[in-house]
Amino acid sequence: MKKKIIIPAFLIVLVSACNSSGDKEKKETDTTTASHGHMDHGTPGEGVPALPAVPEGAKVFFANLKDGDVVSSPLKIEMGASSIKVDTAGPVIAGVGHHHLIIDAGDSIPTGTIIPMDSVHKHFGRAQTQTEIALAPGKHKLTLQFADGLHRSYGAIMANTITVEVKK
Ligand SMILES: [Cu+2]
Known part of the structure:
Protein backbone atom coordinates (compact mmCIF):
# COMPACT_ATOMS: atom_id res chain seq x y z
CA MET A 1 0.00 0.00 0.00
CA GLY A 37 29.04 4.38 -27.23
CA HIS A 38 25.76 3.62 -28.90
CA MET A 39 22.96 5.56 -30.42
CA ASP A 40 20.33 6.15 -27.80
CA HIS A 41 18.23 7.96 -30.35
CA GLY A 42 17.63 7.53 -34.03
CA THR A 43 17.01 3.82 -34.10
CA PRO A 44 16.67 2.37 -37.62
CA GLY A 45 13.42 3.26 -39.29
CA GLU A 46 12.95 6.21 -37.00
CA GLY A 47 14.68 8.59 -39.37
CA VAL A 48 18.18 9.94 -39.49
CA PRO A 49 19.73 11.27 -36.27
CA ALA A 50 20.47 14.99 -36.25
CA LEU A 51 23.97 16.29 -36.87
CA PRO A 52 25.58 16.58 -33.43
CA ALA A 53 26.72 19.99 -32.21
CA VAL A 54 30.43 20.77 -32.47
CA PRO A 55 32.08 20.73 -29.03
CA GLU A 56 33.30 24.07 -27.70
CA GLY A 57 36.75 24.91 -29.03
CA ALA A 58 37.02 21.89 -31.33
CA LYS A 59 39.16 22.22 -34.46
CA VAL A 60 41.09 20.31 -37.09
CA PHE A 61 44.52 21.15 -38.45
CA PHE A 62 47.39 19.92 -40.59
CA ALA A 63 49.79 18.66 -37.94
CA ASN A 64 52.88 18.52 -40.17
CA LEU A 65 52.18 21.29 -42.69
CA LYS A 66 51.46 24.97 -42.70
CA ASP A 67 50.13 27.37 -45.27
CA GLY A 68 52.69 28.21 -47.93
CA ASP A 69 54.95 25.22 -47.33
CA VAL A 70 57.09 24.03 -50.23
CA VAL A 71 56.85 20.24 -50.32
CA SER A 72 57.68 17.23 -52.45
CA SER A 73 55.43 14.52 -53.83
CA PRO A 74 54.35 12.06 -52.55
CA LEU A 75 53.30 14.21 -49.64
CA LYS A 76 52.66 12.80 -46.21
CA ILE A 77 49.77 14.49 -44.42
CA GLU A 78 49.08 14.26 -40.71
CA MET A 79 45.54 15.21 -39.80
CA GLY A 80 45.08 16.65 -36.34
CA ALA A 81 41.93 17.15 -34.29
CA SER A 82 41.48 18.69 -30.88
CA SER A 83 38.50 18.71 -28.51
CA ILE A 84 36.77 16.23 -30.80
CA LYS A 85 37.33 12.50 -31.14
CA VAL A 86 38.41 10.73 -34.33
CA ASP A 87 36.60 7.43 -34.83
CA THR A 88 35.26 5.20 -37.56
CA ALA A 89 32.36 6.23 -39.78
CA GLY A 90 28.97 4.71 -39.09
CA PRO A 91 27.35 5.65 -35.81
CA VAL A 92 26.39 9.26 -35.19
CA ILE A 93 27.88 10.20 -31.82
CA ALA A 94 28.24 13.66 -30.34
CA GLY A 95 31.84 14.85 -30.15
CA VAL A 96 33.00 12.24 -32.68
CA GLY A 97 33.75 12.22 -36.40
CA HIS A 98 36.34 11.47 -39.05
CA HIS A 99 38.68 13.38 -41.33
CA HIS A 100 38.27 14.23 -45.01
CA LEU A 101 40.82 15.70 -47.34
CA ILE A 102 39.66 17.92 -50.18
CA ILE A 103 42.27 18.34 -52.88
CA ASP A 104 42.06 21.38 -55.17
CA ALA A 105 38.28 21.38 -54.93
CA GLY A 106 37.37 24.38 -52.84
CA ASP A 107 37.13 25.18 -49.17
CA SER A 108 34.86 23.76 -46.47
CA ILE A 109 31.66 21.85 -47.15
CA PRO A 110 28.49 23.54 -45.78
CA THR A 111 27.29 22.24 -42.41
CA GLY A 112 25.15 19.13 -42.72
CA THR A 113 26.06 18.46 -46.36
CA ILE A 114 27.24 14.92 -47.09
CA ILE A 115 30.80 15.04 -48.34
CA PRO A 116 31.12 13.60 -51.84
CA MET A 117 33.18 10.45 -52.28
CA ASP A 118 35.44 10.90 -55.28
CA SER A 119 39.08 11.36 -56.25
CA VAL A 120 39.28 14.87 -54.81
CA HIS A 121 37.23 14.23 -51.65
CA LYS A 122 39.00 11.58 -49.63
CA HIS A 123 37.27 9.99 -46.63
CA PHE A 124 39.13 8.55 -43.68
CA GLY A 125 36.25 6.55 -42.27
CA ARG A 126 38.49 4.06 -40.52
CA ALA A 127 39.66 6.80 -38.18
CA GLN A 128 42.96 7.34 -39.99
CA THR A 129 44.93 10.40 -38.95
CA GLN A 130 47.54 10.32 -41.70
CA THR A 131 47.78 9.69 -45.40
CA GLU A 132 50.08 10.12 -48.36
CA ILE A 133 49.05 11.71 -51.65
CA ALA A 134 50.70 12.25 -54.99
CA LEU A 135 50.55 15.78 -56.31
CA ALA A 136 51.77 17.32 -59.56
CA PRO A 137 54.35 20.11 -59.31
CA GLY A 138 52.87 23.53 -58.56
CA LYS A 139 50.45 25.00 -56.06
CA HIS A 140 47.71 22.93 -54.46
CA LYS A 141 44.91 23.82 -52.12
CA LEU A 142 44.32 21.27 -49.38
CA THR A 143 41.32 21.37 -47.07
CA LEU A 144 40.72 19.21 -44.03
CA GLN A 145 37.05 18.78 -43.30
CA PHE A 146 35.67 16.93 -40.29
CA ALA A 147 32.30 15.21 -40.53
CA ASP A 148 30.03 12.97 -38.47
CA GLY A 149 29.51 9.21 -38.80
CA LEU A 150 27.22 9.74 -41.79
CA HIS A 151 29.83 11.91 -43.58
CA ARG A 152 27.82 15.06 -42.91
CA SER A 153 30.10 18.07 -42.70
CA TYR A 154 30.56 19.82 -39.37
CA GLY A 155 31.02 22.98 -41.47
CA ALA A 156 33.63 25.69 -41.81
CA ILE A 157 34.35 25.73 -38.08
CA MET A 158 35.66 22.17 -38.43
CA ALA A 159 37.69 22.77 -41.58
CA ASN A 160 41.18 24.04 -42.28
CA THR A 161 42.62 25.07 -45.64
CA ILE A 162 46.25 25.51 -46.66
CA THR A 163 48.06 25.98 -49.96
CA VAL A 164 51.28 24.08 -50.56
CA GLU A 165 53.68 24.24 -53.45
CA VAL A 166 55.05 21.01 -54.79
CA LYS A 167 58.56 21.53 -56.16
CA LYS A 168 59.59 19.96 -59.43
CU1 LIG B 1 33.36 10.44 -44.57
Missing part, protein backbone atom coordinates in the same frame (compact mmCIF):
# COMPACT_ATOMS: atom_id res chain seq x y z
CA LYS A 2 2.75 2.40 0.89
CA LYS A 3 4.83 1.36 -2.17
CA LYS A 4 2.10 2.46 -4.57
CA ILE A 5 2.50 5.98 -3.32
CA ILE A 6 6.27 5.98 -3.20
CA ILE A 7 6.92 4.71 -6.74
CA PRO A 8 4.97 7.38 -8.66
CA ALA A 9 6.53 10.06 -6.50
CA PHE A 10 9.98 8.70 -7.29
CA LEU A 11 9.21 8.66 -11.01
CA ILE A 12 8.08 12.26 -10.96
CA VAL A 13 11.37 13.27 -9.38
CA LEU A 14 13.31 11.35 -12.05
CA VAL A 15 11.38 12.87 -14.94
CA SER A 16 11.73 16.40 -13.67
CA ALA A 17 15.44 15.86 -13.05
CA CYS A 18 15.90 14.72 -16.65
CA ASN A 19 13.96 17.67 -18.01
CA SER A 20 15.82 20.28 -16.06
CA SER A 21 19.24 18.92 -17.00
CA GLY A 22 18.15 18.67 -20.62
CA ASP A 23 16.98 22.26 -20.72
CA LYS A 24 19.89 23.64 -18.80
CA GLU A 25 22.75 22.06 -20.70
CA LYS A 26 22.21 20.37 -24.04
CA LYS A 27 25.89 19.41 -24.25
CA GLU A 28 25.63 17.41 -21.06
CA THR A 29 22.99 15.22 -22.68
CA ASP A 30 25.19 14.76 -25.77
CA THR A 31 28.17 13.75 -23.66
CA THR A 32 26.08 11.16 -21.87
CA THR A 33 25.00 9.70 -25.19
CA ALA A 34 28.59 9.56 -26.42
CA SER A 35 29.87 7.81 -23.33
CA HIS A 36 27.41 4.99 -23.88
Whole structure:
Protein backbone atom coordinates (compact mmCIF):
# COMPACT_ATOMS: atom_id res chain seq x y z
CA MET A 1 0.00 0.00 0.00
CA LYS A 2 2.75 2.40 0.89
CA LYS A 3 4.83 1.36 -2.17
CA LYS A 4 2.10 2.46 -4.57
CA ILE A 5 2.50 5.98 -3.32
CA ILE A 6 6.27 5.98 -3.20
CA ILE A 7 6.92 4.71 -6.74
CA PRO A 8 4.97 7.38 -8.66
CA ALA A 9 6.53 10.06 -6.50
CA PHE A 10 9.98 8.70 -7.29
CA LEU A 11 9.21 8.66 -11.01
CA ILE A 12 8.08 12.26 -10.96
CA VAL A 13 11.37 13.27 -9.38
CA LEU A 14 13.31 11.35 -12.05
CA VAL A 15 11.38 12.87 -14.94
CA SER A 16 11.73 16.40 -13.67
CA ALA A 17 15.44 15.86 -13.05
CA CYS A 18 15.90 14.72 -16.65
CA ASN A 19 13.96 17.67 -18.01
CA SER A 20 15.82 20.28 -16.06
CA SER A 21 19.24 18.92 -17.00
CA GLY A 22 18.15 18.67 -20.62
CA ASP A 23 16.98 22.26 -20.72
CA LYS A 24 19.89 23.64 -18.80
CA GLU A 25 22.75 22.06 -20.70
CA LYS A 26 22.21 20.37 -24.04
CA LYS A 27 25.89 19.41 -24.25
CA GLU A 28 25.63 17.41 -21.06
CA THR A 29 22.99 15.22 -22.68
CA ASP A 30 25.19 14.76 -25.77
CA THR A 31 28.17 13.75 -23.66
CA THR A 32 26.08 11.16 -21.87
CA THR A 33 25.00 9.70 -25.19
CA ALA A 34 28.59 9.56 -26.42
CA SER A 35 29.87 7.81 -23.33
CA HIS A 36 27.41 4.99 -23.88
CA GLY A 37 29.04 4.38 -27.23
CA HIS A 38 25.76 3.62 -28.90
CA MET A 39 22.96 5.56 -30.42
CA ASP A 40 20.33 6.15 -27.80
CA HIS A 41 18.23 7.96 -30.35
CA GLY A 42 17.63 7.53 -34.03
CA THR A 43 17.01 3.82 -34.10
CA PRO A 44 16.67 2.37 -37.62
CA GLY A 45 13.42 3.26 -39.29
CA GLU A 46 12.95 6.21 -37.00
CA GLY A 47 14.68 8.59 -39.37
CA VAL A 48 18.18 9.94 -39.49
CA PRO A 49 19.73 11.27 -36.27
CA ALA A 50 20.47 14.99 -36.25
CA LEU A 51 23.97 16.29 -36.87
CA PRO A 52 25.58 16.58 -33.43
CA ALA A 53 26.72 19.99 -32.21
CA VAL A 54 30.43 20.77 -32.47
CA PRO A 55 32.08 20.73 -29.03
CA GLU A 56 33.30 24.07 -27.70
CA GLY A 57 36.75 24.91 -29.03
CA ALA A 58 37.02 21.89 -31.33
CA LYS A 59 39.16 22.22 -34.46
CA VAL A 60 41.09 20.31 -37.09
CA PHE A 61 44.52 21.15 -38.45
CA PHE A 62 47.39 19.92 -40.59
CA ALA A 63 49.79 18.66 -37.94
CA ASN A 64 52.88 18.52 -40.17
CA LEU A 65 52.18 21.29 -42.69
CA LYS A 66 51.46 24.97 -42.70
CA ASP A 67 50.13 27.37 -45.27
CA GLY A 68 52.69 28.21 -47.93
CA ASP A 69 54.95 25.22 -47.33
CA VAL A 70 57.09 24.03 -50.23
CA VAL A 71 56.85 20.24 -50.32
CA SER A 72 57.68 17.23 -52.45
CA SER A 73 55.43 14.52 -53.83
CA PRO A 74 54.35 12.06 -52.55
CA LEU A 75 53.30 14.21 -49.64
CA LYS A 76 52.66 12.80 -46.21
CA ILE A 77 49.77 14.49 -44.42
CA GLU A 78 49.08 14.26 -40.71
CA MET A 79 45.54 15.21 -39.80
CA GLY A 80 45.08 16.65 -36.34
CA ALA A 81 41.93 17.15 -34.29
CA SER A 82 41.48 18.69 -30.88
CA SER A 83 38.50 18.71 -28.51
CA ILE A 84 36.77 16.23 -30.80
CA LYS A 85 37.33 12.50 -31.14
CA VAL A 86 38.41 10.73 -34.33
CA ASP A 87 36.60 7.43 -34.83
CA THR A 88 35.26 5.20 -37.56
CA ALA A 89 32.36 6.23 -39.78
CA GLY A 90 28.97 4.71 -39.09
CA PRO A 91 27.35 5.65 -35.81
CA VAL A 92 26.39 9.26 -35.19
CA ILE A 93 27.88 10.20 -31.82
CA ALA A 94 28.24 13.66 -30.34
CA GLY A 95 31.84 14.85 -30.15
CA VAL A 96 33.00 12.24 -32.68
CA GLY A 97 33.75 12.22 -36.40
CA HIS A 98 36.34 11.47 -39.05
CA HIS A 99 38.68 13.38 -41.33
CA HIS A 100 38.27 14.23 -45.01
CA LEU A 101 40.82 15.70 -47.34
CA ILE A 102 39.66 17.92 -50.18
CA ILE A 103 42.27 18.34 -52.88
CA ASP A 104 42.06 21.38 -55.17
CA ALA A 105 38.28 21.38 -54.93
CA GLY A 106 37.37 24.38 -52.84
CA ASP A 107 37.13 25.18 -49.17
CA SER A 108 34.86 23.76 -46.47
CA ILE A 109 31.66 21.85 -47.15
CA PRO A 110 28.49 23.54 -45.78
CA THR A 111 27.29 22.24 -42.41
CA GLY A 112 25.15 19.13 -42.72
CA THR A 113 26.06 18.46 -46.36
CA ILE A 114 27.24 14.92 -47.09
CA ILE A 115 30.80 15.04 -48.34
CA PRO A 116 31.12 13.60 -51.84
CA MET A 117 33.18 10.45 -52.28
CA ASP A 118 35.44 10.90 -55.28
CA SER A 119 39.08 11.36 -56.25
CA VAL A 120 39.28 14.87 -54.81
CA HIS A 121 37.23 14.23 -51.65
CA LYS A 122 39.00 11.58 -49.63
CA HIS A 123 37.27 9.99 -46.63
CA PHE A 124 39.13 8.55 -43.68
CA GLY A 125 36.25 6.55 -42.27
CA ARG A 126 38.49 4.06 -40.52
CA ALA A 127 39.66 6.80 -38.18
CA GLN A 128 42.96 7.34 -39.99
CA THR A 129 44.93 10.40 -38.95
CA GLN A 130 47.54 10.32 -41.70
CA THR A 131 47.78 9.69 -45.40
CA GLU A 132 50.08 10.12 -48.36
CA ILE A 133 49.05 11.71 -51.65
CA ALA A 134 50.70 12.25 -54.99
CA LEU A 135 50.55 15.78 -56.31
CA ALA A 136 51.77 17.32 -59.56
CA PRO A 137 54.35 20.11 -59.31
CA GLY A 138 52.87 23.53 -58.56
CA LYS A 139 50.45 25.00 -56.06
CA HIS A 140 47.71 22.93 -54.46
CA LYS A 141 44.91 23.82 -52.12
CA LEU A 142 44.32 21.27 -49.38
CA THR A 143 41.32 21.37 -47.07
CA LEU A 144 40.72 19.21 -44.03
CA GLN A 145 37.05 18.78 -43.30
CA PHE A 146 35.67 16.93 -40.29
CA ALA A 147 32.30 15.21 -40.53
CA ASP A 148 30.03 12.97 -38.47
CA GLY A 149 29.51 9.21 -38.80
CA LEU A 150 27.22 9.74 -41.79
CA HIS A 151 29.83 11.91 -43.58
CA ARG A 152 27.82 15.06 -42.91
CA SER A 153 30.10 18.07 -42.70
CA TYR A 154 30.56 19.82 -39.37
CA GLY A 155 31.02 22.98 -41.47
CA ALA A 156 33.63 25.69 -41.81
CA ILE A 157 34.35 25.73 -38.08
CA MET A 158 35.66 22.17 -38.43
CA ALA A 159 37.69 22.77 -41.58
CA ASN A 160 41.18 24.04 -42.28
CA THR A 161 42.62 25.07 -45.64
CA ILE A 162 46.25 25.51 -46.66
CA THR A 163 48.06 25.98 -49.96
CA VAL A 164 51.28 24.08 -50.56
CA GLU A 165 53.68 24.24 -53.45
CA VAL A 166 55.05 21.01 -54.79
CA LYS A 167 58.56 21.53 -56.16
CA LYS A 168 59.59 19.96 -59.43
CU1 LIG B 1 33.36 10.44 -44.57
